[in-house]
Amino acid sequence: MEAKAAYNEWLRALGDDPEALSQLSALSDDQIERQFSGEIVFGTGGLRAELGLGSARMNRHTVARVTAGFAAAILKGDSPKSVAISYDTRHGSAEFAEVSARVLAGYGITAFIAPVPWPTPLLSYAVRHFRLGWGIMITASHNPPQYNGYKAYDHRGVQLVPQPAQTVMDAIAAQRMFSAKPMPLAQAQSAGLVRMLPESMLTDYLSEMLPAIPRARLAAQCGADFPMVYNALHGAGANAVPEALRRLGFSRLQLVGQSADANFGGANTPNPEERLVYAEALELAKTSGARIIMATDPDCDRLGVMVNHGGQYTLLSGNQLGALMIDFLTDPDVVGKPAGDTMITTIVSGDMGEAICRERGVATMRTLTGFKYIGDVAESLPDEGRKFLYGYEESYGCLSGDLARDKDAVQAACLAAVMALYYARRSETLIDRLNHITGRHGAFKERLINVTLTGDDAQAMTERAMAKLREGISVPGMRLIATDDYLTSLHTDTLTGDSSPLTLPREDVLKLWLEGGNWVAARPSGTEPKLKFYMAARGRTDAEAEATLDVLNAAIDGVIKG
Numbered sequence: 001m002e003a004k005a006a007y008n009e010w011l012r013a014l015g016d017d018p019e020a021l022s023q024l025s026a027l028s029d030d031q032i033e034r035q036f037s038g039e040i041v042f043g044t045g046g047l048r049a050e051l052g053l054g055s056a057r058m059n060r061h062t063v064a065r066v067t068a069g070f071a072a073a074i075l076k077g078d079s080p081k082s083v084a085i086s087y088d089t090r091h092g093s094a095e096f097a098e099v100s101a102r103v104l105a106g107y108g109i110t111a112f113i114a115p116v117p118w119p120t121p122l123l124s125y126a127v128r129h130f131r132l133g134w135g136i137m138i139t140a141s142h143n144p145p146q147y148n149g150y151k152a153y154d155h156r157g158v159q160l161v162p163q164p165a166q167t168v169m170d171a172i173a174a175q176r177m178f179s180a181k182p183m184p185l186a187q188a189q190s191a192g193l194v195r196m197l198p199e200s201m202l203t204d205y206l207s208e209m210l211p212a213i214p215r216a217r218l219a220a221q222c223g224a225d226f227p228m229v230y231n232a233l234h235g236a237g238a239n240a241v242p243e244a245l246r247r248l249g250f251s252r253l254q255l256v257g258q259s260a261d262a263n264f265g266g267a268n269t270p271n272p273e274e275r276l277v278y279a280e281a282l283e284l285a286k287t288s289g290a291r292i293i294m295a296t297d298p299d300c301d302r303l304g305v306m307v308n309h310g311g312q313y314t315l316l317s318g319n320q321l322g323a324l325m326i327d328f329l330t331d332p333d334v335v336g337k338p339a340g341d342t343m344i345t346t347i348v349s350g351d352m353g354e355a356i357c358r359e360r361g362v363a364t365m366r367t368l369t370g371f372k373y374i375g376d377v378a379e380s381l382p383d384e385g386r387k388f389l390y391g392y393e394e395s396y397g398c399l400s401g402d403l404a405r406d407k408d409a410v411q412a413a414c415l416a417a418v419m420a421l422y423y424a425r426r427s428e429t430l431i432d433r434l435n436h437i438t439g440r441h442g443a444f445k446e447r448l449i450n451v452t453l454t455g456d457d458a459q460a461m462t463e464r465a466m467a468k469l470r471e472g473i474s475v476p477g478m479r480l481i482a483t484d485d486y487l488t489s490l491h492t493d494t495l496t497g498d499s500s501p502l503t504l505p506r507e508d509v510l511k512l513w514l515e516g517g518n519w520v521a522a523r524p525s526g527t528e529p530k531l532k533f534y535m536a537a538r539g540r541t542d543a544e545a546e547a548t549l550d551v552l553n554a555a556i557d558g559v560i561k562g
Helices: 003-013 018-025 029-036 060-076 093-106 120-129 162-173 185-190 201-212 216-225 237-248 275-288 318-330 352-360 371-384 409-424 430-441 458-470 542-561
Strands: 047-050 082-087 110-113 134-138 147-153 194-196 228-231 253-256 292-296 303-309 312-315 342-346 363-367 388-392 398-400 443-452 480-485 490-493 499-501 510-514 518-524 530-539
Touching (some): 003 018, 003 029, 060 134, 060 162, 082 093, 093 134, 093 147, 093 194, 120 147, 120 201, 120 409, 201 409, 228 275, 237 253, 237 292, 237 409, 275 292, 275 303, 292 409, 303 409, 303 430, 318 388, 318 398, 318 409, 318 430, 318 443, 342 352, 342 371, 352 363, 352 430, 363 371, 371 388, 371 398, 398 409, 409 430, 430 443, 443 542, 458 510, 458 518, 458 530, 458 542, 518 542, 530 542
Parallel strands (some): 082 110, 110 194, 228 253, 228 292, 342 363, 342 388
Antiparallel strands (some): 047 147, 134 147, 292 303, 303 312, 443 530, 480 490, 480 510, 510 518, 518 530
16 A cells, blocks of 8 residues: 555544544655555564554554454464563553553453563563463664564563464454454453453562572672662663662662653663663762673663773673673582583674583574574473573573573673672672683674665665675685575585585575684664674684774675675
8 A cells, every 4th residue: 555545544544533633634745655655564573663653653553453463363373362461661662562452352362461661581481480372572672762662472482483473474464454443441351351460470580580590699698798880771670670689689789770761861772782871870880889880771681781890891792791691600610510501692693602611511502693593492402302501692682591581681680790799709800701711712702783774775785785795705814614694594615615504594694604713794684774794703812803803894894885
């Protein structure tokens, strides 16, 4: 349907809503084209789009249509006809959660809503803990405030992987706009089809999670002498993370960003990967002498950590934090014997964690990008006689144990705090520990380049860049030795020309292996109009690895500008 025709349909459908009509009437032709061209797409990462009226925007009408399709898919499946729903502090999140519950109720499906904004891992935990059939999380993760989104989960608490996601996408495609009929809330509650998740769920989760943190007893003994700063970035972690840390024994905890704020205190991108979001926490930390600063994104599934090392605060990368955690979880002096035998990470995450696992006798498995794949593989391990220990992505997401199956920043904050305390008792910082790992395995450095694509030819630009990379890459002083093309599912030895199949699902991802353990990878973003380039370099020292990164970076720049 063309944008103007879709716009007129919305005018007719919302004729009894004066506020909506006023907003629609105020739109320019350009805005109509942007907001009504096509329909919001439910992809393998769920939904994510700007807020506003229109078929291509996040609003209660598009959320209702998507949920109607999800409900149709649920009714055809074998899992229980029950759904846990949680949400973050973004604009519209609570409303979208309620609309989703009311639509599900209209299909006879029971919806259990979180009483307050809860972190994403608690949504996954609720599905598993109460043995529900499905889950919905209303969030746009770390995107700017004008965005919101919708993630769907299966009965395992795993975000939908491609095959079940396609079933849901097909069911959504069969739904006409405005065909969903949400049941009135009072009627749905009276019928027992919309209920609240118990407020005690956070307590239940912490009671199971905290005893599994290695050296938790050390925090109870010494945590009161360990100053920290935590910034919730005005998101769903505001209650869960401080409560968890205090229960462990960390009473010298200073807090910022605690109030629920859909504008995230003015942060354009509430992303703990960005140094800018630490400004307020840094001022507080410098005054108090805090040993570490921690920040979580709005739905509290990503954790960022800054370390006070010699009076300077250093922001750890996701790869560094992931490596530190797997080092801690497998260190015989810390844990004796690891609680599992398998670590899972992604094909674009760094290699330091795998080197540590190899040293400690822990297996490493690699998945495509997206924590849903890590959760999916973790669930399959018992069938193979294996036990999941830890999983992480380079983008600040990690998880250990079996309570949830999505990245968990509440758990990660506890693990990071105890880990930092443990080394502090040995007169070391987390930077010192990284240096110790480098001394054992060499230096590992990584870099990410995000290329934002704009305009009508964004898709064509993506295809051209990926096609050029598939022709190979020229890097001074390094031969290209192999390629992993996940679109064709082929690993190719470029020196011999021999090929072998890749076992991971098909996806538009390309990884180019160069001499010396160096590599570059590229993929289009699944949630934003971006092309992502990943680089990884190894060296005897940090300086040597950084110099190699610069060479790789220059080669990628040539691809982008070409």
